[in-house]
Amino acid sequence: ALGAARVAGVSLPSLPNQDNSFAEIYARIDKVIDCLKGLSPSQIDGKDDAKVTVTIGGQPQELTGQNYLYHFAILQVQFHATTAYDLLRSVGVPIGKIDYLGPRPR
Structure with missing residues (x-):
């Protein structure tokens, strides 16, 4: 959402x-959804080709919109x-690859 x-x-x-409770996490998710709905x-x-400036490693970096989305924002979400997923697996939550990948398109 922030990338878009x-x-x-x-x-x-x-x-x-400050996500100290599930209520705070859900409130944060709601803000992100509202941001996306507003676009x-x-x-x-x-x-x-629009210029986007972000701080990476404490330094401002200027990227094109496409490079920012493809080489930073999407990778942040994936990371x-x-x-x-890895943290949940490490504590025994029974999830697998399909839970990470989601349903296959038909």
Whole structure:
């Protein structure tokens, strides 16, 4: 959501790192969903070459919209999903590859 919002050039929602309860986690998820619902395709379409500045390793980095989404934002989501999956598996939660991959398209 933040990646799409950055490329669209809209204000990012405040998402402080204070998920101390499931209620706070659900509230954070709701904010992200609201952010996505507030975007329209026209706000992102044609922004492949738009400049997006993000802080990486404490340094501001300027990327094109396409490079930011493909080489940073999507990879961030994949990294965190993989890490959550690995942590759950390590404590014995009975999940498998299909839970990570999701249903196959038909």
